[in-house]
Structures are given as structure tokens and as C-alpha cells.
Amino acid sequence: MNKNNPEAAPEAVKSNFIHQEIDKDLSENKNGGAVLTRFPPEPNGYLHIGHAKSICLNFSLAQKYGGGCNLRFDDTNPVKEDVEYVDSIQEDVKWLGFTWEGEPKYTSDYFDQLYSWAVKLIKNGKAYVDDQSAEVIASQKGTPTTPGTESPYRNRSVEENLDLFERMKAGEFAAGEKVLRAKIDMASPNMHMRDPLMYRIIHQAHHRTGDKWCIYPMYDYAHGQGDFIEGITHSICTLEFEVHRPLYNWFIDQIVEGERTPEVRGRQIEFARLNLNYTVMSKRKLLELVQKGIVSGWDDPRMPTVSGLRRRGYTPESIRNFADKVGVAKRDGIIDVALLESCIREDLNKRVARVNAVVDPLKMIITNYPEDKEEWVELINNPEDESMGSRQLPFSREVYIERDDFMEDAPKKFFRLTVGKELRLKGAYAITCTGFKKNEDGVIEEIYATYDPETKSGATTVTRKIKGVIHWVSAKHAVDAEVRMYDRLYNHEAPAAQKDADHLDFINPDSLTVIAAKVEPSLKDAKVLDKFQFQRVGYFCVDKDSTSDKLIFNRTVALKDSWAKKK
Ligand code: ATP
Numbered sequence: 389m390n391k392n393n394p395e396a397a398p399e400a401v402k403s404n405f406i407h408q409e410i411d412k413d414l415s416e417n418k419n420g421g422a423v424l425t426r427f428p429p430e431p432n433g434y435l436h437i438g439h440a441k442s443i444c445l446n447f448s449l450a451q452k453y454g455g456g457c458n459l460r461f462d463d464t465n466p467v468k469e470d471v472e473y474v475d476s477i478q479e480d481v482k483w484l485g486f487t488w489e490g491e492p493k494y495t496s497d498y499f500d501q502l503y504s505w506a507v508k509l510i511k512n513g514k515a516y517v518d519d520q521s522a523e524v525i526a527s528q529k530g531t532p533t534t535p536g537t538e539s540p541y542r543n544r545s546v547e548e549n550l551d552l553f554e555r556m557k558a559g560e561f562a563a564g565e566k567v568l569r570a571k572i573d574m575a576s577p578n579m580h581m582r583d584p585l586m587y588r589i590i591h592q593a594h595h596r597t598g599d600k601w602c603i604y605p606m607y608d609y610a611h612g613q614g615d616f617i618e619g620i621t622h623s624i625c626t627l628e629f630e631v632h633r634p635l636y637n638w639f640i641d642q643i644v645e646g647e648r649t650p651e652v653r654g655r656q657i658e659f660a661r662l663n664l665n666y667t668v669m670s671k672r673k674l675l676e677l678v679q680k681g682i683v684s685g686w687d688d689p690r691m692p693t694v695s696g697l698r699r700r701g702y703t704p705e706s707i708r709n710f711a712d713k714v715g716v717a718k719r720d721g722i723i724d725v726a727l728l729e730s731c732i733r734e735d736l737n738k739r740v741a742r743v744n745a746v747v748d749p750l751k752m753i754i755t756n757y758p759e760d761k762e763e764w765v766e767l768i769n770n771p772e773d774e775s776m777g778s779r780q781l782p783f784s785r786e787v788y789i790e791r792d793d794f795m796e797d798a799p800k801k802f803f804r805l806t807v808g809k810e811l812r813l814k815g816a817y818a819i820t821c822t823g824f825k826k827n828e829d830g831v832i833e834e835i836y837a838t839y840d841p842e843t844k845s846g847a848t849t850v851t852r853k854i855k856g857v858i859h860w861v862s863a864k865h866a867v868d869a870e871v872r873m874y875d876r877l878y879n880h881e882a883p884a885a886q887k888d889a890d891h892l893d894f895i896n897p898d899s900l901t902v903i904a905a906k907v908e909p910s911l912k913d914a915k916v917l918d919k920f921q922f923q924r925v926g927y928f929c930v931d932k933d934s935t936s937d938k939l940i941f942n943r944t945v946a947l948k949d950s951w952a953k954k955k
């Protein structure tokens with residue numbers, strides 16, 4: 389029963405401590421040998437790279453053990469949730485290459501069941517209605533070393549609790565007037581066991597259940613039961629939920645009390661959440677960036693969201709490979725974003741065509757090349773993969789080269805162009821620079837060169853060594869393109885972890901630079917999301933704003949691999 393794309397499984401999934409735990413369960417034939425995991429997002433934002441890590445982990449466990457993985461929307465808070473998010477989450481999971489078991493599940497589908505279990509808890513003296521405000525309840529929590537204070541409503545009779553809970557459901561009370569709490573232990577060393585909230589009143593329509601409910605279960609009351617209802621065998625979650633585990637187990641113990649033994653009683657296993665430097669990874673903060681207009685939307689290519697990475701030019705393979713390289717840890721750490729960049733570079737290097745595009749154009753006039761002559765030269769598409777073939781490129785008297793490939797006063801070790809120096813225009817001829825012209829402001833406007841007709845690429849008669857190769861595009865054939873160069877969104881390594889400072893204090897004002905480039909004519913018909921290597925510059929991807937009148941590219945990543953160097 390493995391419907392997931394086999395390609396999605398990293399070739400050799402490294403063994404990790406979660407595998408060891410599952411292997412142990414299987415060897416004891418727990419849950420009849422079944423493995424069912426789930427990815428349980430709250431639909432209150434778009435997925436980010438941390439979620440992608442969790443998705444890769446859960447779905448690859450299902451693949452490894454021939455089990456399945458559910459997609460469940462933990463939609464318990466109608467105030468923050470929206471169908472836009474539900475849709476984007478499904479799109480992102482599919483795009484990453486995974487298929488969930490059956491239909492997507494929703495915690496809201498379990499509201500009736502959760503309600504009747506709450507009634508069961510009340511009947512068994514394990515839950516009570518509290519009339520105190522959230523602030524008062526919080527003030528009675530105590531500290532980890534001092535016990536909390538019991539609510540004056542804690543010992544209400546079962547009848548009164550049943551009546552009040554029913555009336556909460558019927559809409560008789562305003563938000564905040566009453567809550568349902570579990571009756572556990574106000575002196576427990578685990579703060580989560582000190583009579584946690586189970587239900588609160590929210591008079592707001594839900595994107596799925598409409599006006600049916602005005603009481604909504606707390607995440608902690610709903611989450612573990614969602615897993616239980618679905619028969620999830622291994623609930624993988626991040627470390628901060630380790631301390632919630634006793635509470636989740638307590639709720640299930642109350643629910644199964646007096647019932648027949650359930651077929652599946654799963655367990656929770658925690659792993660360290662993914663943190664990346666130079667970004668933030670909380671939906672609340674990402675939403676702030678969107679709402680304050682700091683980025684253009686959830687899919688802004690600078691966002692660490694799955695949709696942002698996709699628009700930026702990342703491939704599902706590169707993200708899965710990244711998740712695999714990061715591995716599964718038991719302790720929180722911070723991963724260098726350069727590792728993510730190296731994964732996309734590695735993938736695109738093999739897969740995409742290398743094209744000529746000049747991102748900072750400087751015109752070069754080849755004075756001894758006939759004015760109206762045009763010819764075609766051949767360039768191979770990717771030296772890493774011959775099967776990708778080659779293409780023809782027009783060459784003419786005027787070409788654009790990169791401004792920084794020319795220097796007026798070049799130091800000895802400058803391997804590019806300066807007056808008197810010869811080098812090769814890639815795939816075409818060797819040229820020698822003969823001079824340049826400056827405008828009134830002293831900026832070089834154009835440069836002049838002569839070419840040697842004997843040196844056409846592939847010619848075997850040239851015996852002298854031509855050092856240095858640069859890329860170019862024929863001026864008259866070049867296509868104009870807008871190129872969006874991205875830098876890090878934050879100029880601080882850990883923008884969300886600074887005392888007395890907000891992540892917004894560290895926004896990099898230069899995270900987006902828009903430039904006018906000249907690209908080879910074969911790119912004219914490139915489609916949205918098509919990816920290329922601009923020779924010697926970096927990897928680029930056609931943006932969704934691109935039209936047949938206006939080509940727009942996003943820079944996915946620069947060519948230089950700073951990560952590889954570090955190793
Ligand atoms: P955020 O803190 O960004 O709002 P969240 O944990 O509230 O995220 P959920 O929708 O509850 O978001 O997350 C769904 C699943 O994704 C959970 O199982 C959660 O553990 C996992 N997850 C969220 N963030 C990360 C992360 N940074 N690394 C690994 N897993 C993550």
C-alpha cells in the first residue's frame with residue numbers, strides 16, 4: 389500500500405532514532421504491525437521549509453515501512469483559519485511529490501466525537517466547567533516548583549457541569565464567560581497537567597462547520613484524539629510537544645476507560661524542529677511580513693515558504709534532498725541556509741540548460757566584423773549531460789558582455805578583458821580589445837574589439853593559447869528581460885531570537901534588486917517556472933509575473949557554492 393512516488397524516497401534513507409523506535413514496535417507486533425503516520429498542519433498559513441521537513445519525514449516513514457501517511461487539517465481555531473490555506477497546503481504537499489491516504493482529514497470532522505468524549509469525561513468526574521476568565525485561570529497555574537491553585541468551580545457536581553457544558557454548546561454564553569477544563573492535578577510537576585482547558589467559546593463561523601459550533605476544542609484536547617480516531621500508529625512531532633505527551637496519553641486513557649481495547653494505540657515520537665539561519669520559521673511572523681507588505685505575498689521568492697521556494701526556482705527533489713541531508717535530531721540546532729542552496733545548485737547543475745544572459749550589459753563593437761553580417765554559432769546545452777544537445781545562437785558585430793568582465797586599469801591577475809588583451813567569446817571567436825568610450829560622467833559606454841576569423845569555436849588551426857572565456861549576447865538579437873536578484877530577507881543570522889528586538893528590525897533593505905538584462909533569443913518563449921543556468925552568473929527561473937511582452941526571471945541562487953567550499 390505505497391502510493392507515494394518512489395522517486396520521492398531518498399535512495400538510501402539514513403537510519404535514524406525514529407526508525408529504531410518503529411523497528412522495535414514492529415518486532416513486538418504492536419498495532420498488528422501497522423505503520424500509519426500523519427502530517428497535521430493547522431490551516432492558518434502557508435507551509436514553510438520546516439513543514440516540508442516534517443512532510444518528508446512522515447511520508448518517507450510511510451514509504452519505508454509500506455504504510456501510509458494521512459493529511460489532517462487541525463482546524464480547531466476558526467479565527468485564524470481559512471480555505472485559502474487548506475488549498476495551498478494540499479498543493480504544496482502534492483508538489484513535494486507525496487500522496488496522502490484517502491481523502492484529506494479534518495479535525496472539525498471529529499467535533500461531534502470530541503464533544504461526546506468531553507461529556508464522558510464530565511460524567512466520570514474528569515472535567516468541569518470553570519466560570520473564571522482566562523487571565524484568572526492563568527494566574528492560578530503556579531510555577532514549575534510551586535503548585536497551582538484549584539478553581540472554586542472545580543468541584544461542581546456532574547449534573548451542573550453537564551448542564552452548563554450543554555448550554556455553552558447551545559450558545560447561551562459569551563466568549564470568555566466559561567470554559568471546560570480537564571480535572572487532573574493542580575500540583576502536577578508538569579504544568580500541562582494542571583487542569584488544562586479543553587473547550588472555549590468562540591462565536592465565529594468555521595470554514596467547514598459553519599455556525600454549527602460556538603465552542604471549539606483546544607488543540608491539546610483535539611490533536612491526540614485526532615490521531616487516535618485515525619489509528620495513527622506513530623505521531624511524529626517536534627520537541628516542544630514532548631511535555632504535552634503525558635496529557636495526550638491521559639486524554640486517551642479517559643476515553644478508552646470502560647471501552648473495549650482499541651486496535652491501535654499509537655505513540656508520539658518527538659524530533660528537533662528545523663531552524664534555518666537568516667530567516668524566520670513561524671507562520672505568525674511570516675503572516676506579518678505579508679500583511680505589512682514587506683514581501684509581495686506568501687509566495688514571494690524571498691519567503692522560506694514552499695510556495696516561495698517553488699516560485700524562486702527550487703525543485704521538489706532539491707527540497708527532499710535537503711530534508712534528507714538535515715536528518716532527524718533529538719536536539720534543536722540551526723541549519724545553514726547555504727546547505728539548502730547547495731541542494732538546489734546540485735540539482736539544477738545536472739538538469740538545466742546553460743544559456744547566455746548578460747545581467748549588467750556593456751556593449752562591445754567588433755570593428756572588423758562586417759556590419760550587416762550575421763552568423764550562427766553552436767553552443768552545447770549542458771556539459772554535464774550530452775543528451776541535452778546543443779543550440780544555435782546568432783552572432784553579429786555588436787554584442788553585450790558583462791560590465792564587470794571589462795576593466796580599464798586591470799591588475800595583472802585579471803583574467804577577463806582589458807585593452808590589448810585577447811579572450812574568447814564563448815562558442816564564437818577570439819576577440820582583442822582595442823579601446824573604449826566613456827560618457828560625460830566618466831562611465832564606460834562601449835568598448836571596441838577586433839576578432840580573428842580563424843578562431844571560430846571548434847577550429848583546429850589556432851595554435852596560440854587563448855586564455856579566458858566570457859559569455860555574450862548579440863545586441864541586435866538580444867531579448868530584454870527583467871531580472872530579480874534576491875539577497876537574504878534578513879541581515880541577521882537569527883532575526884527571531886534577539887532580546888529586546890523584533891524580527892522586523894532586521895529586514896535587509898537590499899533583499900531585492902531589479903535589473904534590466906539582455907538574454908539570448910532562445911529564451912523568448914520560456915514558460916513560467918522554466919529554469920536555466922545563466923552562464924557564469926547563477927541559476928534563474930521564469931517568474932509567474934512573466935508575460936510574452938515582458939520576460940521576468942528570478943535568481944534562484946548564485947553560481948558560487950560557498951557551502952561546498954566550507955566542507
Ligand atoms: P509555526 O510555528 O510555523 O506556526 P506550527 O508548528 O504551528 O508552525 P503546524 O501547522 O501546527 O504549524 O505544523 C504542522 C506540522 O509541521 C507539525 O507536526 C509540526 O510539528 C511540523 N512543523 C512545524 N514547523 C516545523 C519545523 N520548523 N521543523 C519541523 N517540523 C515542523
Ligand code: MG
Pocket residue numbers: 430
Ligand atoms: Mg502548531
